[in-house]
Amino acid sequence: MELKGKATRLWSDFHRLDKPQIRAFHLSWFAFFLCFFAWFGIAPLMPIVRDELGLTAQQIGWTIVASVAITVLARLFIGWACDRYGPRLAYSGLLVFCAFPVMGIGLAQSFETFLIARLLIGVIGASFVITQYHTSIMFAPNLVGTANATSAGWGNLGGGVTQFAMPVVFAFFVTILGFSEAVGWRLAMVSAGVVCLLVGIAYFFFTQDAPEGNYRDLRARGKLADAKSTRGTFRLACKDHRVWALAIIYAACFGIELTINNVAALYFADYFGMGLTTAGIAAACFGLMNIFARTLGGMFGDRFGLKWGLKGRVTWLFIALFAEGIALMFFSQMTWLPLAIATLIVFSLFCQMAEGATFAVVPFVNKKALGSISGIVGAGGNVGAVSAGFLFAGAIDWSTALLILGALVTCCSFLAFAVRFSPAMEREAWEDLQGELARSEADDENAPAGMPLPA
Known part of the structure; x- marks a missing residue:
């Protein structure tokens, strides 16, 4: 129902x-x-x-x-x-x-x-x-x-x-x-x-x-x-390969965000000779992007979805995650502070947009198991943070660790293409949208008109 x-x-x-x-x-x-x-x-x-x-x-x-x-x-x-x-x-x-x-x-x-x-x-x-x-x-x-x-x-x-x-x-x-x-x-x-x-x-x-x-x-x-x-909804979610693909994808964005929150201040202090206060301010540039960046990821996911259907949402997710990985690799190689902060901001923008893009896809995978799917994908983010943390245990240089993480994120972005929807699911999503818009129009004559069937 x-x-x-x-x-x-x-x-x-x-x-x-x-x-x-x-x-x-x-x-x-x-x-x-x-x-x-x-x-x-x-x-x-x-x-x-x-x-x-x-x-x-x-x-x-x-x-x-x-x-x-x-x-x-x-x-x-x-x-x-x-x-x-x-x-x-x-x-x-x-x-x-x-x-x-x-x-x-x-x-x-x-x-x-x-x-x-x-x-x-x-x-x-x-x-x-x-x-x-x-x-x-x-x-x-x-x-x-x-x-x-x-x-x-x-x-x-x-x-x-x-x-x-x-x-x-x-x-x-x-x-x-x-x-x-x-x-x-x-x-x-x-x-x-x-x-x-x-x-x-x-x-x-x-x-x-x-x-x-x-x-x-x-x-x-x-x-x-x-x-x-x-x-059986949890079992149903576990059987869907798309759920695990999204869990890994979320590990590559939210998991990375948690990791950067833990290491950014020390990274700026150790690699750029900044004091604790100024290093903290530089690191804050990453977290404060949450004010709007994640919202943008979800908004673009909706826009892509309105124009190209569920396939469009997945395409946007790939773009955001791929750009996140590239930006992280660039950040890892920066040695000039202004450029390092600039690339950190770009990286943060795409990292948090990828998070928003992920949960612009999740609600459409299987409505019968929405809670279980959200739980598995959300847990993937924390698994990513725990896994990424081992790279900063002292075995390798932190800039090298960030470079490796960037490469892994870039590779993970291609998992977005494993999240596919059948023509029946595409049509169901479009019909749901039309139904809600029609009900909204009945309640408010200023509600937006129905959208055309996505290609």
Whole structure:
């Protein structure tokens, strides 16, 4: 059964909080922003934590790996949960559950307890899958890529904002309220956890699963297949080679983004002799592109799709990923700082556009297993980050490691051509679009006219 009532407009209705589709969009990107904020909130406080708990470099490394690795499993599970229970319950449950380890890390008194808390906090990274799932079922094919990319891109900003916001929160507790540093970092994390808890409750009361209502009600009215029909959806997704191709592709863009976020500041400091502050500013050029770059990737995916169908979306994905790989290889060979920053920005642009382009394709692979597919592809990003991290373990020069990564990304771009759609699926996507546009026109005479059948 196909969900009806999907939104065909986003920007013109941006302020229409009376519409469930717009409420879901705003709450999903803000929830994801908060999740990223809490996920990496401890990172800028690590100098204080390291000194208090006496952590070694190796122990710190294990906490970083744990926080990223556990997300792979969490994303696989949460995709199935979205298919079965709906995104509203999945997001509320995830936020409420993860609020406790976010607050609980403040109780850590040793490496072991800190590692366990860091591991559990990593589960919050599964929020990406719910964000993409919720916007996928709320928006029509003409802008589902745009909605997915924007919600994810704005959410990713949380990882950058926390780098300067958490030290401010820490300073508030220490400087203004007079707590010790040992207590200050703990209270800062408790504050982040409390906000997670509150937003989890708000998500339950202010959103709904689909345009026409919640999954439980839709199933009771016969408008949505029974929950038992979700059995086997994960297996169904695993059997589709296109899903694994997209997972590798996402590893080559989002996985690379996570890797660059971890190494960029040190790379500029070591290879260009920059101080920590200026190196951080240079590295920030990469992350801040999320404000618009990922949205552009989704928008171009939608535009290509309107003109050339699903094949057009895949073609754009190849272009973005191929350009990302070439730009990364160029960046790795730069020795003049201004040119290095310029190529970093170009690389970042295509890297994040490739992420948006990926999830402009995902909603069309198999609607019956959308959650499982989103989970597998999303998990691919974290697998990519973990795998790429081994290149920076000290065995080879970092510029060489970046060159190798660029070459691998370029090769991975050709996997886009393994994502093919039958003529029947092309026509189904076009008919879905026409149906949503027609319903929109009936509700609003200013809605856009139907698009021609793509070639």
